[in-house]
Amino acid sequence: MSDGRGDNGDRGEAVLAIFQRGADFTRELLAENERLRTRINGIETRQQEAAQSPGDWDKLRHELIHRIENLESENRDILEQLQQVESENQQFAERYIEIEEENNNLANLYVASYQLHSTLDPSEVLRIIVEIVINLIGAEIFCVYVCPENANLLEPVASEGADLDQFPEIEIGHGPVGEAVAQGNVVCSDADGDSGVALSDQVPIVAIPLRVEDLPVGAIAVHRLLQQKAGFSALDHELFTLLAGHAATAIFASRLYAQSERKLSTIQGFIDLLTK
Amino acid sequence: MAEHRILIVEDSPTMRQLLLFALKRLKNVEIVEASDGMDGLRKVTSDHFDLAFVDINMPVMDGLKLISLIRGEQSLEAMSICVITTEGASEDRERALTLGANEYLTKPIQANKVLAVAKSLLKID
Numbered sequence: 228m229s230d231g232r233g234d235n236g237d238r239g240e241a242v243l244a245i246f247q248r249g250a251d252f253t254r255e256l257l258a259e260n261e262r263l264r265t266r267i268n269g270i271e272t273r274q275q276e277a278a279q280s281p282g283d284w285d286k287l288r289h290e291l292i293h294r295i296e297n298l299e300s301e302n303r304d305i306l307e308q309l310q311q312v313e314s315e316n317q318q319f320a321e322r323y324i325e326i327e328e329e330n331n332n333l334a335n336l337y338v339a340s341y342q343l344h345s346t347l348d349p350s351e352v353l354r355i356i357v358e359i360v361i362n363l364i365g366a367e368i369f370c371v372y373v374c375p376e377n378a379n380l381l382e383p384v385a386s387e388g389a390d391l392d393q394f395p396e397i398e399i400g401h402g403p404v405g406e407a408v409a410q411g412n413v414v415c416s417d418a419d420g421d422s423g424v425a426l427s428d429q430v431p432i433v434a435i436p437l438r439v440e441d442l443p444v445g446a447i448a449v450h451r452l453l454q455q456k457a458g459f460s461a462l463d464h465e466l467f468t469l470l471a472g473h474a475a476t477a478i479f480a481s482r483l484y485a486q487s488e489r490k491l492s493t494i495q496g497f498i499d500l501l502t503k
Numbered sequence: 504m505a506e507h508r509i510l511i512v513e514d515s516p517t518m519r520q521l522l523l524f525a526l527k528r529l530k531n532v533e534i535v536e537a538s539d540g541m542d543g544l545r546k547v548t549s550d551h552f553d554l555a556f557v558d559i560n561m562p563v564m565d566g567l568k569l570i571s572l573i574r575g576e577q578s579l580e581a582m583s584i585c586v587i588t589t590e591g592a593s594e595d596r597e598r599a600l601t602l603g604a605n606e607y608l609t610k611p612i613q614a615n616k617v618l619a620v621a622k623s624l625l626k627i628d
Contacts, residue, residue: 453610
Protein backbone atom coordinates (compact mmCIF):
# COMPACT_ATOMS: atom_id res chain seq x y z
CA MET A 228 0.00 0.00 0.00
CA SER A 229 2.65 2.47 1.02
CA ASP A 230 4.28 1.86 -2.38
CA GLY A 231 1.03 2.91 -4.05
CA ARG A 232 0.84 6.17 -1.99
CA GLY A 233 4.44 6.80 -2.86
CA ASP A 234 3.80 6.40 -6.59
CA ASN A 235 0.84 8.75 -6.47
CA GLY A 236 2.97 11.34 -4.65
CA ASP A 237 5.63 11.14 -7.32
CA ARG A 238 3.08 11.42 -10.08
CA GLY A 239 1.50 14.43 -8.38
CA GLU A 240 4.86 16.17 -8.12
CA ALA A 241 5.53 15.31 -11.74
CA VAL A 242 2.16 16.76 -12.79
CA LEU A 243 2.85 19.87 -10.69
CA ALA A 244 6.22 20.19 -12.33
CA ILE A 245 4.58 19.86 -15.73
CA PHE A 246 2.02 22.54 -14.79
CA GLN A 247 4.79 24.68 -13.45
CA ARG A 248 6.72 24.40 -16.70
CA GLY A 249 3.51 25.09 -18.59
CA ALA A 250 2.91 28.18 -16.47
CA ASP A 251 6.50 29.31 -17.03
CA PHE A 252 6.16 28.72 -20.73
CA THR A 253 2.87 30.63 -20.78
CA ARG A 254 4.53 33.56 -18.94
CA GLU A 255 7.40 33.48 -21.42
CA LEU A 256 4.90 33.53 -24.27
CA LEU A 257 3.11 36.49 -22.74
CA ALA A 258 6.40 38.36 -22.30
CA GLU A 259 7.40 37.58 -25.86
CA ASN A 260 4.00 38.68 -27.03
CA GLU A 261 4.38 41.94 -25.18
CA ARG A 262 7.88 42.48 -26.66
CA LEU A 263 6.60 41.77 -30.14
CA ARG A 264 3.68 44.16 -29.67
CA THR A 265 6.06 46.90 -28.59
CA ARG A 266 8.29 46.20 -31.57
CA ILE A 267 5.33 46.26 -33.94
CA ASN A 268 4.22 49.57 -32.45
CA GLY A 269 7.73 50.98 -33.05
CA ILE A 270 7.73 49.70 -36.61
CA GLU A 271 4.29 51.18 -37.23
CA THR A 272 5.46 54.53 -35.84
CA ARG A 273 8.55 54.48 -38.08
CA GLN A 274 6.40 53.47 -41.01
CA GLN A 275 4.12 56.41 -40.33
CA GLU A 276 7.13 58.69 -40.11
CA ALA A 277 8.56 57.13 -43.24
CA ALA A 278 5.23 57.68 -44.90
CA GLN A 279 5.50 61.38 -44.00
CA SER A 280 9.16 61.83 -45.25
CA PRO A 281 8.58 61.71 -49.02
CA GLY A 282 6.28 64.70 -48.65
CA ASP A 283 8.85 66.55 -46.58
CA TRP A 284 11.54 65.58 -49.05
CA ASP A 285 9.47 66.86 -51.91
CA LYS A 286 8.87 70.09 -50.05
CA LEU A 287 12.52 70.38 -49.21
CA ARG A 288 13.43 69.60 -52.81
CA HIS A 289 11.14 72.41 -54.00
CA GLU A 290 12.63 74.78 -51.47
CA LEU A 291 16.13 73.85 -52.59
CA ILE A 292 15.24 74.26 -56.26
CA HIS A 293 13.72 77.65 -55.46
CA ARG A 294 16.83 78.59 -53.50
CA ILE A 295 19.05 77.47 -56.38
CA GLU A 296 16.95 79.55 -58.76
CA ASN A 297 17.28 82.54 -56.45
CA LEU A 298 21.02 82.03 -56.18
CA GLU A 299 21.33 81.69 -59.94
CA SER A 300 19.31 84.84 -60.37
CA GLU A 301 21.49 86.63 -57.80
CA ASN A 302 24.54 85.26 -59.58
CA ARG A 303 23.26 86.66 -62.87
CA ASP A 304 22.56 90.02 -61.21
CA ILE A 305 26.03 90.06 -59.66
CA LEU A 306 27.60 89.15 -63.01
CA GLU A 307 25.60 91.92 -64.69
CA GLN A 308 26.67 94.36 -61.97
CA LEU A 309 30.26 93.18 -62.35
CA GLN A 310 30.11 93.74 -66.09
CA GLN A 311 28.56 97.15 -65.46
CA VAL A 312 31.28 97.99 -62.94
CA GLU A 313 33.95 96.75 -65.37
CA SER A 314 32.42 98.85 -68.12
CA GLU A 315 32.28 101.88 -65.79
CA ASN A 316 35.85 101.15 -64.78
CA GLN A 317 36.87 101.12 -68.41
CA GLN A 318 35.02 104.38 -68.98
CA PHE A 319 36.72 105.91 -65.92
CA ALA A 320 40.12 104.70 -67.16
CA GLU A 321 39.46 106.25 -70.57
CA ARG A 322 38.17 109.43 -68.95
CA TYR A 323 41.25 109.51 -66.70
CA ILE A 324 43.49 109.33 -69.76
CA GLU A 325 41.45 112.09 -71.43
CA ILE A 326 41.62 114.28 -68.31
CA GLU A 327 45.33 113.58 -67.97
CA GLU A 328 45.84 114.64 -71.59
CA GLU A 329 43.63 117.67 -71.07
CA ASN A 330 45.64 118.53 -67.96
CA ASN A 331 48.89 118.28 -69.93
CA ASN A 332 47.45 120.44 -72.68
CA LEU A 333 46.21 123.01 -70.18
CA ALA A 334 49.65 123.06 -68.56
CA ASN A 335 51.20 123.93 -71.93
CA LEU A 336 48.56 126.56 -72.67
CA TYR A 337 48.86 128.04 -69.18
CA VAL A 338 52.64 128.27 -69.42
CA ALA A 339 52.46 129.81 -72.90
CA SER A 340 49.87 132.35 -71.83
CA TYR A 341 51.67 133.14 -68.56
CA GLN A 342 54.99 133.67 -70.32
CA LEU A 343 53.50 135.85 -73.07
CA HIS A 344 52.02 138.24 -70.53
CA SER A 345 54.98 138.17 -68.16
CA THR A 346 56.76 141.14 -69.74
CA LEU A 347 56.13 144.50 -71.42
CA ASP A 348 59.47 144.53 -73.20
CA PRO A 349 58.85 144.05 -76.97
CA SER A 350 62.10 142.12 -77.52
CA GLU A 351 61.30 139.84 -74.55
CA VAL A 352 57.83 139.20 -75.98
CA LEU A 353 59.43 138.18 -79.28
CA ARG A 354 61.88 135.90 -77.47
CA ILE A 355 59.02 134.23 -75.62
CA ILE A 356 57.06 133.73 -78.85
CA VAL A 357 60.13 132.07 -80.40
CA GLU A 358 60.55 129.88 -77.31
CA ILE A 359 56.93 128.78 -77.43
CA VAL A 360 57.09 127.93 -81.13
CA ILE A 361 60.28 125.89 -80.63
CA ASN A 362 59.57 124.22 -77.31
CA LEU A 363 55.82 123.82 -77.24
CA ILE A 364 54.96 123.48 -80.92
CA GLY A 365 58.20 121.82 -82.00
CA ALA A 366 59.05 123.95 -85.04
CA GLU A 367 62.51 123.83 -86.58
CA ILE A 368 62.28 126.58 -89.21
CA PHE A 369 59.93 129.49 -88.71
CA CYS A 370 59.67 133.25 -88.85
CA VAL A 371 57.83 135.79 -86.72
CA TYR A 372 56.55 138.85 -88.56
CA VAL A 373 55.20 142.07 -87.11
CA CYS A 374 53.09 144.66 -88.81
CA PRO A 375 54.63 148.19 -88.54
CA GLU A 376 52.19 150.93 -87.59
CA ASN A 377 50.13 152.31 -90.48
CA ALA A 378 51.69 149.86 -92.92
CA ASN A 379 50.00 147.13 -94.87
CA LEU A 380 52.88 144.71 -94.66
CA LEU A 381 54.47 142.12 -92.46
CA GLU A 382 58.08 142.63 -91.49
CA PRO A 383 60.21 139.62 -90.43
CA VAL A 384 61.59 140.31 -86.93
CA ALA A 385 62.69 136.94 -85.54
CA SER A 386 63.49 133.59 -87.06
CA GLU A 387 64.80 130.19 -86.12
CA GLY A 388 66.45 127.54 -88.29
CA ALA A 389 67.24 130.06 -91.05
CA ASP A 390 68.63 133.57 -91.27
CA LEU A 391 66.15 136.40 -90.99
CA ASP A 392 67.11 137.78 -94.40
CA GLN A 393 65.79 134.62 -96.03
CA PHE A 394 62.29 135.71 -95.10
CA PRO A 395 61.07 138.62 -97.23
CA GLU A 396 58.51 141.23 -96.22
CA ILE A 397 54.98 140.16 -96.99
CA GLU A 398 52.14 142.37 -98.11
CA ILE A 399 48.97 141.76 -96.10
CA GLY A 400 46.45 139.95 -98.28
CA HIS A 401 49.11 138.40 -100.48
CA GLY A 402 50.49 134.87 -100.29
CA PRO A 403 49.48 132.28 -97.69
CA VAL A 404 50.79 134.29 -94.72
CA GLY A 405 49.41 137.63 -95.96
CA GLU A 406 46.02 136.06 -96.63
CA ALA A 407 45.95 134.37 -93.22
CA VAL A 408 46.54 137.79 -91.60
CA ALA A 409 43.95 139.51 -93.80
CA GLN A 410 41.32 136.88 -93.03
CA GLY A 411 42.29 136.29 -89.42
CA ASN A 412 42.33 132.52 -89.77
CA VAL A 413 45.09 130.04 -88.97
CA VAL A 414 46.02 128.34 -92.24
CA CYS A 415 47.51 124.84 -92.19
CA SER A 416 48.80 123.24 -95.37
CA ASP A 417 50.09 119.81 -96.33
CA ALA A 418 53.42 121.36 -97.31
CA ASP A 419 56.40 119.31 -96.09
CA GLY A 420 58.95 122.11 -95.87
CA ASP A 421 60.82 121.14 -99.04
CA SER A 422 64.46 122.06 -98.38
CA GLY A 423 65.16 122.35 -102.14
CA VAL A 424 62.93 125.39 -102.47
CA ALA A 425 63.90 128.85 -101.17
CA LEU A 426 62.05 129.77 -97.99
CA SER A 427 60.61 132.86 -99.67
CA ASP A 428 58.95 130.60 -102.25
CA GLN A 429 57.79 127.95 -99.81
CA VAL A 430 54.24 127.57 -98.64
CA PRO A 431 54.49 127.45 -94.83
CA ILE A 432 53.15 124.39 -93.01
CA VAL A 433 51.16 126.74 -90.85
CA ALA A 434 50.50 130.47 -90.97
CA ILE A 435 49.25 131.98 -87.72
CA PRO A 436 47.84 135.50 -87.95
CA LEU A 437 48.43 137.73 -84.94
CA ARG A 438 45.54 140.16 -84.57
CA VAL A 439 44.00 142.27 -81.83
CA GLU A 440 40.33 142.27 -82.78
CA ASP A 441 40.49 143.33 -86.47
CA LEU A 442 43.86 145.02 -86.22
CA PRO A 443 46.73 143.05 -87.81
CA VAL A 444 49.73 142.89 -85.47
CA GLY A 445 51.88 140.24 -87.13
CA ALA A 446 52.15 136.59 -88.10
CA ILE A 447 54.06 133.39 -87.46
CA ALA A 448 54.96 131.18 -90.41
CA VAL A 449 56.22 127.68 -89.65
CA HIS A 450 58.16 126.09 -92.51
CA ARG A 451 59.48 122.91 -90.95
CA LEU A 452 58.87 120.86 -87.81
CA LEU A 453 61.51 119.14 -85.69
CA GLN A 454 62.35 115.72 -87.12
CA GLN A 455 60.78 113.88 -84.18
CA LYS A 456 57.48 115.72 -84.67
CA ALA A 457 55.24 113.80 -87.04
CA GLY A 458 52.42 116.33 -87.38
CA PHE A 459 50.12 118.68 -85.52
CA SER A 460 48.11 117.51 -82.55
CA ALA A 461 44.93 118.95 -81.06
CA LEU A 462 47.14 120.78 -78.55
CA ASP A 463 49.08 122.42 -81.38
CA HIS A 464 45.87 123.81 -82.84
CA GLU A 465 44.97 125.15 -79.37
CA LEU A 466 48.41 126.74 -79.20
CA PHE A 467 47.92 128.32 -82.65
CA THR A 468 44.68 129.87 -81.43
CA LEU A 469 46.31 130.99 -78.19
CA LEU A 470 49.24 132.54 -80.05
CA ALA A 471 46.92 134.22 -82.54
CA GLY A 472 45.22 136.07 -79.69
CA HIS A 473 47.66 136.28 -76.79
CA ALA A 474 50.90 136.80 -78.74
CA ALA A 475 49.19 139.59 -80.67
CA THR A 476 47.97 141.21 -77.44
CA ALA A 477 51.41 140.83 -75.85
CA ILE A 478 53.15 142.45 -78.86
CA PHE A 479 50.53 145.22 -79.02
CA ALA A 480 50.70 145.92 -75.26
CA SER A 481 54.51 145.93 -75.18
CA ARG A 482 54.61 148.30 -78.16
CA LEU A 483 52.16 150.69 -76.51
CA TYR A 484 54.14 150.52 -73.29
CA ALA A 485 57.40 151.21 -75.11
CA GLN A 486 55.79 154.16 -76.91
CA SER A 487 54.33 155.53 -73.70
CA GLU A 488 57.74 155.17 -72.01
CA ARG A 489 59.36 157.10 -74.86
CA LYS A 490 56.67 159.80 -74.73
CA LEU A 491 56.96 160.00 -70.97
CA SER A 492 60.69 160.45 -71.17
CA THR A 493 60.27 163.17 -73.86
CA ILE A 494 57.68 165.00 -71.76
CA GLN A 495 59.89 164.64 -68.70
CA GLY A 496 62.75 166.13 -70.74
CA PHE A 497 60.60 169.14 -71.69
CA ILE A 498 59.44 169.63 -68.12
CA ASP A 499 63.03 169.46 -66.89
CA LEU A 500 64.04 172.00 -69.57
CA LEU A 501 61.24 174.40 -68.63
CA THR A 502 61.74 174.16 -64.88
CA LYS A 503 65.50 174.55 -64.88
CA MET B 504 62.51 117.85 -45.55
CA ALA B 505 62.04 116.70 -49.14
CA GLU B 506 62.63 113.02 -49.93
CA HIS B 507 64.06 113.78 -53.38
CA ARG B 508 65.71 116.81 -54.93
CA ILE B 509 65.46 117.60 -58.63
CA LEU B 510 67.47 120.16 -60.58
CA ILE B 511 66.16 121.67 -63.81
CA VAL B 512 68.99 123.02 -65.99
CA GLU B 513 67.30 124.87 -68.85
CA ASP B 514 67.84 128.34 -70.33
CA SER B 515 64.26 128.79 -71.53
CA PRO B 516 61.97 130.17 -68.79
CA THR B 517 59.00 128.70 -70.68
CA MET B 518 60.47 125.21 -70.53
CA ARG B 519 61.53 125.64 -66.92
CA GLN B 520 58.01 126.63 -65.96
CA LEU B 521 56.53 123.70 -67.89
CA LEU B 522 58.92 121.24 -66.22
CA LEU B 523 58.23 122.78 -62.84
CA PHE B 524 54.50 122.49 -63.50
CA ALA B 525 54.85 118.80 -64.32
CA LEU B 526 57.25 117.88 -61.52
CA LYS B 527 55.28 119.70 -58.82
CA ARG B 528 52.82 116.84 -58.99
CA LEU B 529 55.38 114.61 -57.27
CA LYS B 530 55.12 114.48 -53.49
CA ASN B 531 58.05 115.17 -51.15
CA VAL B 532 60.17 116.57 -53.93
CA GLU B 533 62.13 119.81 -53.91
CA ILE B 534 62.80 121.38 -57.31
CA VAL B 535 65.63 123.81 -57.99
CA GLU B 536 66.16 125.72 -61.26
CA ALA B 537 69.37 126.62 -63.08
CA SER B 538 69.40 128.84 -66.16
CA ASP B 539 72.52 127.44 -67.90
CA GLY B 540 75.14 124.69 -67.67
CA MET B 541 77.50 126.67 -65.45
CA ASP B 542 74.73 127.57 -63.03
CA GLY B 543 73.73 123.88 -63.07
CA LEU B 544 77.29 122.76 -62.32
CA ARG B 545 77.53 125.20 -59.39
CA LYS B 546 74.32 123.83 -57.95
CA VAL B 547 75.11 120.12 -58.33
CA THR B 548 78.54 120.54 -56.77
CA SER B 549 77.31 122.58 -53.82
CA ASP B 550 74.18 120.62 -53.01
CA HIS B 551 72.77 117.11 -53.26
CA PHE B 552 70.39 116.24 -56.12
CA ASP B 553 68.85 112.87 -57.01
CA LEU B 554 67.87 113.82 -60.54
CA ALA B 555 68.69 116.54 -63.07
CA PHE B 556 66.77 117.48 -66.20
CA VAL B 557 69.33 118.96 -68.57
CA ASP B 558 68.80 120.84 -71.82
CA ILE B 559 71.50 120.45 -74.49
CA ASN B 560 71.58 123.83 -76.22
CA MET B 561 72.31 126.39 -73.54
CA PRO B 562 74.48 129.49 -73.25
CA VAL B 563 77.69 129.62 -71.16
CA MET B 564 77.94 125.81 -70.90
CA ASP B 565 75.94 123.34 -72.93
CA GLY B 566 74.20 120.29 -71.55
CA LEU B 567 76.63 117.70 -72.94
CA LYS B 568 79.58 119.44 -71.29
CA LEU B 569 77.65 119.56 -68.02
CA ILE B 570 76.83 115.82 -68.23
CA SER B 571 80.45 114.89 -68.89
CA LEU B 572 81.61 117.00 -65.91
CA ILE B 573 78.98 115.48 -63.64
CA ARG B 574 79.91 111.95 -64.72
CA GLY B 575 83.58 112.74 -64.14
CA GLU B 576 82.85 113.55 -60.52
CA GLN B 577 82.69 110.42 -58.36
CA SER B 578 80.54 112.03 -55.67
CA LEU B 579 77.81 112.73 -58.26
CA GLU B 580 77.65 109.29 -59.86
CA ALA B 581 74.41 108.37 -58.07
CA MET B 582 72.56 111.33 -59.58
CA SER B 583 70.29 110.43 -62.51
CA ILE B 584 70.29 112.67 -65.59
CA CYS B 585 67.49 113.14 -68.09
CA VAL B 586 68.24 115.11 -71.23
CA ILE B 587 65.49 117.30 -72.69
CA THR B 588 66.32 118.63 -76.12
CA THR B 589 65.10 119.61 -79.55
CA GLU B 590 67.76 117.33 -81.08
CA GLY B 591 65.89 114.23 -82.19
CA ALA B 592 68.61 112.52 -84.24
CA SER B 593 69.64 109.07 -83.01
CA GLU B 594 73.34 110.05 -82.94
CA ASP B 595 72.55 112.94 -80.56
CA ARG B 596 70.70 110.52 -78.35
CA GLU B 597 73.57 108.02 -78.45
CA ARG B 598 76.07 110.74 -77.63
CA ALA B 599 74.13 111.89 -74.57
CA LEU B 600 73.58 108.35 -73.33
CA THR B 601 77.24 107.48 -73.88
CA LEU B 602 78.27 110.52 -71.85
CA GLY B 603 76.17 109.22 -68.98
CA ALA B 604 72.61 110.45 -69.38
CA ASN B 605 70.02 107.98 -68.10
CA GLU B 606 67.09 109.17 -70.22
CA TYR B 607 66.61 111.24 -73.35
CA LEU B 608 63.42 113.19 -74.05
CA THR B 609 62.84 115.27 -77.16
CA LYS B 610 60.84 118.50 -77.38
CA PRO B 611 58.03 119.26 -77.55
CA ILE B 612 57.54 117.49 -74.26
CA GLN B 613 54.40 116.30 -72.55
CA ALA B 614 54.09 116.82 -68.80
CA ASN B 615 52.99 113.20 -68.23
CA LYS B 616 56.13 111.87 -69.97
CA VAL B 617 58.35 114.05 -67.78
CA LEU B 618 56.49 112.83 -64.72
CA ALA B 619 56.82 109.19 -65.77
CA VAL B 620 60.57 109.54 -66.35
CA ALA B 621 61.05 111.29 -63.00
CA LYS B 622 59.10 108.56 -61.20
CA SER B 623 61.09 105.85 -62.94
CA LEU B 624 64.50 107.42 -62.23
CA LEU B 625 63.63 108.28 -58.63
CA LYS B 626 62.00 104.86 -58.19
CA ILE B 627 58.73 106.37 -57.00
CA ASP B 628 55.50 104.35 -57.42
